[in-house]
Amino acid sequence: MLQKIAVPVLAILGFLGFWEFIVWVNGWPNYKMASPSDLPAAYVRFAPLFLEMGWQTLWRTVAGLVVAVVAGTALGMAMGFSRIARDALYPLLVGFNAIPKATLVPVIALLFIGQHDFNTVLMAFLISFFPIAVSVGIGLSTLEPEYRDILRALGASRVTIFWKIALPKTLPEFFGALKVSVTLAFIGTNLVEIVSPHGRGLGALFKSGETNGDYPLMFAVLIALAVLGIVLYYAVVALERIFAGWAERPQG
Amino acid sequence: MANLIEIKGVTHAYRTKAGPLPVLSDLNLAIPEGEFAAVVGPSGCGKSTLTRLIAGLMRPDLGEVWLHGEPVRSPRKTVGMAFQNPVMLEWRTILQNVILPLEIVAPRMPQRQREDRAMKLLDLVGLKGFEGKRPSELSGGMRQRASLCRAIVHKPEVLIMDEPFGALDAFTREDLWQTMRDLRAKEPFTCVLITHDLRESVFLGDQVFVLSGRPATTQHVLDVDLPADRTLDILFTPQVADMLHLLRDQIQIAQGRVPGAAAAGGH
Numbered sequence: 001m002l003q004k005i006a007v008p009v010l011a012i013l014g015f016l017g018f019w020e021f022i023v024w025v026n027g028w029p030n031y032k033m034a035s036p037s038d039l040p041a042a043y044v045r046f047a048p049l050f051l052e053m054g055w056q057t058l059w060r061t062v063a064g065l066v067v068a069v070v071a072g073t074a075l076g077m078a079m080g081f082s083r084i085a086r087d088a089l090y091p092l093l094v095g096f097n098a099i100p101k102a103t104l105v106p107v108i109a110l111l112f113i114g115q116h117d118f119n120t121v122l123m124a125f126l127i128s129f130f131p132i133a134v135s136v137g138i139g140l141s142t143l144e145p146e147y148r149d150i151l152r153a154l155g156a157s158r159v160t161i162f163w164k165i166a167l168p169k170t171l172p173e174f175f176g177a178l179k180v181s182v183t184l185a186f187i188g189t190n191l192v193e194i195v196s197p198h199g200r201g202l203g204a205l206f207k208s209g210e211t212n213g214d215y216p217l218m219f220a221v222l223i224a225l226a227v228l229g230i231v232l233y234y235a236v237v238a239l240e241r242i243f244a245g246w247a248e249r250p251q252g
Numbered sequence: 253m254a255n256l257i258e259i260k261g262v263t264h265a266y267r268t269k270a271g272p273l274p275v276l277s278d279l280n281l282a283i284p285e286g287e288f289a290a291v292v293g294p295s296g297c298g299k300s301t302l303t304r305l306i307a308g309l310m311r312p313d314l315g316e317v318w319l320h321g322e323p324v325r326s327p328r329k330t331v332g333m334a335f336q337n338p339v340m341l342e343w344r345t346i347l348q349n350v351i352l353p354l355e356i357v358a359p360r361m362p363q364r365q366r367e368d369r370a371m372k373l374l375d376l377v378g379l380k381g382f383e384g385k386r387p388s389e390l391s392g393g394m395r396q397r398a399s400l401c402r403a404i405v406h407k408p409e410v411l412i413m414d415e416p417f418g419a420l421d422a423f424t425r426e427d428l429w430q431t432m433r434d435l436r437a438k439e440p441f442t443c444v445l446i447t448h449d450l451r452e453s454v455f456l457g458d459q460v461f462v463l464s465g466r467p468a469t470t471q472h473v474l475d476v477d478l479p480a481d482r483t484l485d486i487l488f489t490p491q492v493a494d495m496l497h498l499l500r501d502q503i504q505i506a507q508g509r510v511p512g513a514a515a516a517g518g519h
Contacts (some may be wrong), residue, residue, distance in 0.1 A: 144337070144339070146335045146337055146339045147339055147341075149304075149307070149309060149333060149335075150333055150335075150339055150352075150353075150402075151352075151356060152309060152327055153307040153308070153309060153327050153331050153332075153333050153412075154327065154329050154331070154353055154356045154357055154406070155326070155327045155328060155329050155356070156356045160356065164341075164352070164355070165341065168341070168343045169341075169342075169343075171343075244343070246342050246343040246386060246388075247342065247343075
């Protein structure tokens with residue numbers, strides 16, 4: 001237990017030390033590159049802003065993720081159960097996923113003018129549903145026929161088979177995808193927050209730091225984003241333990 | 253006794269890219285209630301197709317499958333299935349796995365009653381004390397035992413087994429043969445066992461059906477005239493040796509070879 005916490009904490013401290021060293025050894029001034037020791041001051045100075053903006057970024061990201069889970073699972077189910085849906089949707093989804101989402105920000109901004117919250121949640125969703133759809137689709141379409149047959153032979157309906165077997169069996173893949181989606185959703189949220197004029201959230205705080213040439217603030221925002229990402233990631237890990245803990249094998 | 257399962261003139265073909273692939277051709281089988289029918293035949297001769305037809309999971313192109321005097325047109329609750337893969341649901345405990353069919357077949361049965369029923373069977377197959385374990389914590393043979401319990405927990409009229417012991421080592425397999433024999437004495441059911449193991453077919457079966465090569469038809473029926481409480485020792489008697497010899501010859505015919513030719517070629 002101690003080791004489980006100590007190892008990652010030491011790794012992070014090591015990273016911060018390395019960062020501090022690089023800035024110091026190059027003699028970079030604050031307006032070129034901030035170092036970790038500059039950050040506490042930035043946090044203290046902008047503490048209320050960090051709380052407010054951090055909360056905005058967090059809830060929009062989570063909202064986008066929730067939509068991504070619902071829509072991604074629905075798409076995955078369609079692709080997992082129907083060959084036609086699979087053939088029809090795969091090229092579309094892969095093509096859509098290959099588009100850099102930054103290019104969509106102005107499109108969305110123009111479509112839904114001023115709907116900043118909506119646009120941000122939408123982008124978080126658009127960027128993060130793909131892994132979920134693919135993993136659920138593959139999980140369902142690769143279900144061994146025997147698993148279906150033991151219930152189908154008893155006259156069970158497709159819905160029953162889905163709830164009792166297909167869904168739980170797909171959960172490990174689903175959570176694997178959700179871990180990828182969590183970090184992607186943050187990228188989506190910040191894309192809109194940074195690019196949109198008069199934005200809100202940590203992205204907007206970063207932008208204002210950039211406008212004012214306040215490098216410590218910019219890096220403080222980046223670290224805050226990283227922390228939020230880690231928190232959300234481990235929230236997913238906790239959910240995975242609860243709902244798909246059975247898939248974890250004891251390590252020998 | 254009346255026939256519980258009757259397969260009348262069943263012909264079936266799979267549609268493949270290279271055209272229709274006939275797997276069963278005018279197949280006829282009759283299995284009386286309470287009997288244990290073992291089905292042997294060369295690889296890929298359509299034995300698994302037969303199990304799916306009896307279970308109502310698919311319908312034949314021609315002919316009919318009758319169960320209890322009624323034609324089978326769709327899956328029915330009175331069938332239990334076991335496969336080579338024990339198909340354990342890893343997220344459920346062994347007890348919860350065994351209960352699964354009751355959740356479908358008897359949705360109103362109190363949970364307590366389901367558990368009692370499952371525990372009784374687990375006790376019969378020697379898994380008492382393992383009911384709370386996850387399938388991944390059990391050996392292959394134990395998982396297969398649990399799979400057997402699940403197949404008969406809802407007291408099916410027919411137990412259909414598709415090479416259930418095929419992936420087990422020889423000793424575990426013999427253990428499970430005896431478990432099957434004991435289960436049958438306490439929980440009577442009609443059984444169709446698909447197998448590649450001739451000794452298994454004779455030890456467990458009341459009748460052994462030999463299917464011909466693809467497309468399969470009934471090539472030979474052997475009545476196994478042995479006591480119900482047979483022990484493994486019986487496999488070493490001349491009577492059983494003769495049966496095994498006959499079955500082996502039949503399999504060779506089914507494979508399109510001359511019986512005994514392989515043995516003669518060795519000299």
